[in-house]
Amino acid sequence: MRTWDIFCKVIDNYGDIGVSWRLARSLAHEQGSRVRLLVDDLAAFQRIRPEIQPDRAQQVCEGVTVCAWQQEAVFGEPAEAVIEAFGCTLPDVYVAAMATRIPSPVWINLEYLSAESWVGAHHGLPSPHPQLPLTKYFFFPGYTRQTGGLLRERDLLARRSAFVQHEIEAYWRALGLAAPVPGEWRISLFAYENPALAELLDAWRSGADPVTLLVPEGRILPQLAKWLGLGALQAGDAIRRDALQVQVLPFASQDDYDRLLWACDLNFVRGEDSCVRAQWAARPLVWQAYPQAEGAHHDKLEALLALYTEGLEPPAAQAVRDAWRRWNGVPGAPDMAACWAGWRAQRDVLGAHAAAWQARLADQPGLVETLVEFVENKRPQAV
Secondary structure (H helix, E strand, O other), rough: OEEEEEEOOOOOOOOOHHHHHHHHHHHHHOOOEEEEEOOOOOOHHHHOOOOOOOOEEEEEOOEEEEEEOOOOOOOOOOOEEEEEEEEOOOOOOHHHHHOOOOOOOOOEEEEOOOOOOOOHHOOOOOEEEEOOOOOEEOOOOOOOOOOOOOOOOOOOHHHHHHHHHHHHHHHHHHHHOOOOOOOOEEEEEOOOOOOOOHHHHHHHHHOOOEEEEEOOOOOHHEEEEHHOOOOOOOOOOOOOOOOOEEEEOOOHHHHHHHHHHOOOOEEEEEOOOHHHHHHHOOEEEEEEEEOOOOOOOHHHHHHHOOOOOOOHHHHHHHHHHHHHHHHHOOOOOOOHHHHHHHHHHOHHHHHHHHHHHHHHHOOOOHHHHHHHHHHHHOOOOOO
């Protein structure tokens, strides 16, 4: 049985632990592997996986051994495959132990997701350790067959299909909402702070279509509360402003967030994990890239835009480009009122495109399968 150690440092916003957990769970459930997930912030992990107990040094969750990655941690023998998620630095004592293991582990640096063209050329490249007999390999998730693919569970699309066909009405009732009325938009909002938010809310408030905005607790709530003229917002709050109904949801577990994405007509998402899950939801999305200094994230935005709008009719492609660019602060993009008018006009086209995009991605190997094959090919054999 293959063994895996996955190291994760929670830097910000739960995306890193979200990806690491999905990967660990899939390796355990789908590949029959023994997996340890070593996390430096179990309290953050608990937000997306409520059964995690932050004060425990070791616990088992869905077949994965979850360990607190602390300064004094004792790691034991390294696994056959070792993943440092998103370039987190492995402990020196652990790397030294890797060098004495025979055969040595396959060491993977799981990189951030990007649609940029250079990713395919760098995927799988080796990086020999300067002193020890170890080699680290760079593994890039991505949107083409020249990369590691996207993370998804084997049954993800089947679960989504069953939800949409049989469970969505019960889902709305559980949120205290009636079924959508004709012409209504159900929109999820998961975002970093954003200067374009107020003008988007203004467009929804004064628009011809009713909009129900579903907002999980998170960083955007103070800005949303300010626009509403309130001191604060919390889960359970429901506020109407003309055509716009705002409903605040509890911070969502991963499974709950998936269902929200599946249910909505449009999803505003941020970072890496929620962006990928929104694409698997087969619903239109507006992506907010993680902001970087000097607008460096705009290159990532444009790369994904180019892929995502490929084959779209020009008006629909322009609607996507305008909304994504304005939401990410790209200079020269029209204001959100104009973006929303363009999006509304392309509603049906963009809905069909989202489903076709999901099918296109699903036709490629997933990240877990690609990663397992890569590790098997690189695994040294014992003498």
